Amino acid sequence: MRKRLLWAAAGIGLLLLLSGCAPEATQDTLQPQGPYAEKLKDLFIPVFWVAVFVFIVVEGGIVWIAIRYRHRKGRERIPAQVHGNTRLEIGWTIAPALILAGVMVPTVATIWDLARKPPDDAINVTVRGLQWWWDFEYTDDDMRTSYGDGASIRAADVLVIPEDRVIYLSLEGAGGGIGGDAEARDYMVIHSFWIPELAGKQDVVPGRTNHILMQADHPGMYEGQCAEFCGLQHGRMLVRVRALAAEDWEAWVENQKQASVAPTGLAREGMDLFLEPLSDGRGSCVTCHAVGGTDATAPAGPDLTHFADPTHECFAGCNWETSDRDALEAWLRNPDAVKLGSKMPDYHLSEDEIDALVAYLYSLK
Ligand code: HEC
Ligand SMILES: [Cu+2]
Structure with a gap:
């Protein structure tokens, strides 16, 4: 009976493990496609192995003690109880402190690195999270359209960017309607913008502006989705980033600047x-x-x-x-x-x- 349970647990564990495998996964932080996502991976991998080391030492110790001192038939006496061991206590205080300090150095360095001001030629895009879609506004002066007194280019769902350029995103929570009325404010909720292959995850909070630096090394399509529960259709708040080669980007911008043509x-x-x-x-x-x-x-x-x-x-x-x-x-x-x-x-x-x-x-x- 016990054996069968163990086998069942092992089987379920294996299935769970396998469910994490997907050769063509599109939202994979471990396959960064730009320098900012790369920095995060470069931090994640060493921290991961430090965590694995700590896990093995601590869990291993627990398992070893549980087996070594387990109750056995005929052994009624409890093992010798130790109270206070200065050397051990200093050891298990200092060792974790050193490990944490070691992890902190690259972590803080990466945080600062990613919080840097963007280069002057970065492209500025305001990203607004709404229920349940993403709105993108290109706020640079050279992204003004030929209509609406030079309104900025706006697009929904797909964030189009050029390859090899730094994109500086300003993330705003916009509620139900951009610039919303009272009713719209009811929909003011927190979203989170995340394109795993291009940049880290960042919350989109009503009433404040957060920033992300993003860059794609190659033309292509990069998927993401809202990463903070934001209501009924949170799971359906997807987003794509389309990175274009330089000349395709120029053409895209030119086209976006044009007003719609009245059809027949x-x-x-x-x-x-x-x-x-x-x-x-x-x-x-x-x-x-x-x-x-x-x-x-x-x-x-x-x-x-x-x-x-x-x-x-x-x-x-x-x-x-x-x-x-x-x-x-x-x-x-x-x-x-x-x-x-x-x-x-x-x-x-x-x-x-x-x-x-x-x-x-x-x-x-
Ligand atoms: C009360 C506001 C409102 C009105 C009026 C409205 N829509 Fe929408 N529409 C929205 C919102 C909000 C979305 C996005 C919803 C979502 O993705 O969850 C949307 C999405 C769309 C989309 C998909 C756009 C995209 O790029 O994702 C189309 C197409 C559309 N509406 C067409 C229409 C048409 C046609 C009408 C008139 C019959 C209309 N809408 C009236 C609010 C409105
Ligand atoms: Cu959301």
Whole structure:
């Protein structure tokens, strides 16, 4: 019976261990793809081995004592009890203190290193955590758009960056709506921004601004997700970082600066639906969304100016691919049905309205 239990425990332990294996894991701090993530790994590995050493010494001691002095039949006498041993006590006070001091030196050095001011040519991005998606605003002067009195470039879900450049992120908790009203403040919760392959984890706290330095060595896609429980759909608050080669980055910035182009045909009908109040007092998309070059300038929801740009790969907290038409239709049919508790209401859109709105959204390159 006891043996069987032991085997079962060993089996479950092994399964748990194996569940940690994933050859293509996308959120892996142990495979850093930039210098800042590299620094963290360089700290983690030595601290890990120190911890392994301490674990083996302490656990080993406990196991050894438990076996050596275990109760045995016929041995009623308890072993000699020791009270006070100056040499031992000094030893087990000084040894951990030395180990901790040894660990502290590289830890503090890394903290300072990562808290450094960014270089002058760093790209500044304000990251806002909302329920349940990420908003990115490129605040540098050369990132002003050609519309809205030179509003800054804004994008949702996918943070686009150039390779080999330092990105200086300012993290702000923004509640339900950016610059929120009283209702929005109800949604003021803490999020945490984490792209394991590019930088450390940092909390996004309403009312204060935290910073992260980030850099990607190569073009590519780096995944992350909100790392601080922030409500019902916390698990669906994903994010991607798309690092582009220099020339692709230039092209991206140029395109982002452009206002949307008024479409024709079905997409034009969609645009009218989007900009005008919906019939029967159902409300209006422009209460929350912005589309550059139109009257839609509300900041409460994702900026849709370049919704269909190829870099905007995913929508609504990166849970669905933007190219997935069925998913987009389902989202418009009723956001709550696919993302329970979503802050975008159900507008009871008809299938015709959905077709037109989808055509419009896909025209927003
Ligand atoms: C009350 C505010 C509000 C209104 C009005 C609103 N939305 Fe949204 N919308 C949101 C929020 C908030 C999100 C993000 C929700 C999430 O990801 O959890 C969103 C997400 C979206 C997205 C995905 C965007 C992306 O890049 O992730 C689309 C597309 C969209 N809305 C279209 C519309 C359309 C079309 C209308 C009008 C029928 C509309 N919305 C009306 C708040 C609103
Ligand atoms: Cu969150």
